[in-house]
Amino acid sequence: MPLSLHPINTERLYLLPATSELYLLELHDRQAFASALNAHVPEEWPPDQITPEVIEDFIGRIQARNRKLWSFYWFLSQESPEQPVLIGSGGFLAHEDGTLEIGYSLLDAYQGRGYATEAVQSMTQWAFSSLKSNSIVAYTYPHLKASVRVLEKNGFIFKGEGPEKGTIAYEFLNKN
Secondary structure: OOOOOOOEEOOOEEEEEOOHHHHHHHHHOHHHHHHHHOOEOOOOOOOOOOOHHHHHHHHHHHHOOOOOEEEEEEEEOOOOOOOOEEEEEEEEEEOOOOOEEEEEEEOHHHOOOOHHHHHHHHHHHHHHHHHOOOEEEEEEOOOOHHHHHHHHHOOOEEEEEOOOOOOEEEEEEOOO
């Protein structure tokens, strides 16, 4: 039975599950994408790491018979009647050994405010309860100090070199 994704609410964010349909709109019709999200999509969207090739890969992984990707769009919650603002995204890639790899990105204008830390914390909790994984890994570059700090604030432990040249690895183990 496939796992159904539900939105995640945090103190300041709303994390909406990404679908292949939303990714296709993101690639091909920005206005329809914003309308489907019922949100403001800033001109600088998407973050640098999220290229059209990455989105195409995400679509393939979501549509695969043995799904290997679960991802979320991150919105800044608005206390006023204004539309929420799309500020980032993140998700999990499942590896054959049952380990989950977390990835995330945030628009530059919203960095340094704790949004990534908040989103990663809620996504990690969701993954342990919904995907029943005991381990989550993350790979980043040592010069991306903000990314390293997000992982450390969320209890990820430095493990050494990552799989790609120049990357470092972090891991979070579920102790429950």
